[in-house]
Amino acid sequence: MLKQKRKADEVLIYDDGSDYGTVEFIKKYIAFDKLDKVWKLIVNQENKGWRKNFVEGIWSFKGDLVFPCDQDDVYGIRIS
Structure with a gap:
């Protein structure tokens, strides 16, 4: 990500x-x-449990796009 x-x-x-x-x-x-x-x-x-935790997180973001991610999710892009 960096x-x-x-x-x-x-x-x-x-x-x-x-x-x-x-x-x-x-x-x-x-830090x-x-x-x-x-x-x-x-x-x-x-x-709060995963569902309420996700919902409250989604409600609080300010951008146009949101990518929710749980502890076992991995996002990536493959460039050939």
Whole structure:
């Protein structure tokens, strides 16, 4: 994502109560790559479940396009 020609306007990451270091990892990633103006980490105070977490995330974005992604999703482009 960092090597894309057009940078993302907004990246929203909603953590729904993970307990395996995700929040700390994302915070370090954002800080290291100085992404804090565009990337936002939202940590739910209570587990809302995947559906409500996705819906609230989609409601809060400000752009024209949204690409929801779950922990096991991978997006990519193959260039031949």
